[in-house]
Each structure stands twice: as structure tokens, then as C-alpha cells.
Amino acid sequence: MGHLSQHNLWGPGDNRVVALPPSPGDLFVVTTVGGKLALVHPIDEYDKAVSLANAFIHRWRGRPVATIKVLSLTLQEAQAMGYLPANLSQNQTPEQRAEARQFVVSNLWRIIRDSNDAKPRAEALDLLRSMGELK
Numbered sequence: 396m397g398h399l400s401q402h403n404l405w406g407p408g409d410n411r412v413v414a415l416p417p418s419p420g421d422l423f424v425v426t427t428v429g430g431k432l433a434l435v436h437p438i439d440e441y442d443k444a445v446s447l448a449n450a451f452i453h454r455w456r457g458r459p460v461a462t463i464k465v466l467s468l469t470l471q472e473a474q475a476m477g478y479l480p481a482n483l484s485q486n487q488t489p490e491q492r493a494e495a496r497q498f499v500v501s502n503l504w505r506i507i508r509d510s511n512d513a514k515p516r517a518e519a520l521d522l523l524r525s526m527g528e529l530k
Contacts, residue, residue, distance in 0.1 A: 410452050424436040425473060438467060500523065
């Protein structure tokens, strides 16, 4: 991790990738192309998101100028910016809520299993405890 961009976002220039590295509390990596949502990844896939953005921008050469932004966001930030719905479960059936919960639990376990960083693993464990998945 640690791809803090040094680009002037508001000046003229070539196609570029601008990346905001993760900070405490971030859960998502949002990638935008020309201001439009392109991808959403879990925070542990930050490096993958930056790599994908860089690969895309290299293929984009010779086309109109574009800026790809890779932003690390908290749940509240992602909702406030319209990348995720404000009430994720408002219109869900009980089955859909159960599937969504299982998706979250599975991803938290994946972070615990696959992350090389102790902080996301500890946060995932705390979330699993708060959800009643651990005793």
C-alpha cells in the first residue's frame, strides 16, 4: 500500500491515475473514471485496484484525457458520495438480509485469513464479535 499520488488534479495533462491510500476506518476502494463509478473493491484489495487502474490508463494512451481516481472510503463516505445506498437493507427480504450478512461474514473471515496487516485482521475480528459470530 502507499500509492499517494503527487498529481495536480485540476491542471491540464496526460491521462493519469490518482490514488488516495487507505486510512483508519476505510472499508472500500472506489475507482472512478472521468467522475463515474467504475469499480468497488473491499479495502484489502487496494493494491489490486491501483494496479487495475494503472493497467487501464496505459491502454488508454492516445485517447482523450482521463483521470482515474482510486479512493479509499469509509462506509459513511461511500454512502454520502452515492457509491453505496444509504440504507443497504431497507427493501430486502429476510432471505436477502441473511445472504448479505453471510457475504459480510465471509469477507471478514477472508480478511482475517488473507491480510498481511494486523490492523484489518483485528478490526475484522471486532466486527465478527459485534455481530455475534464469535464468543
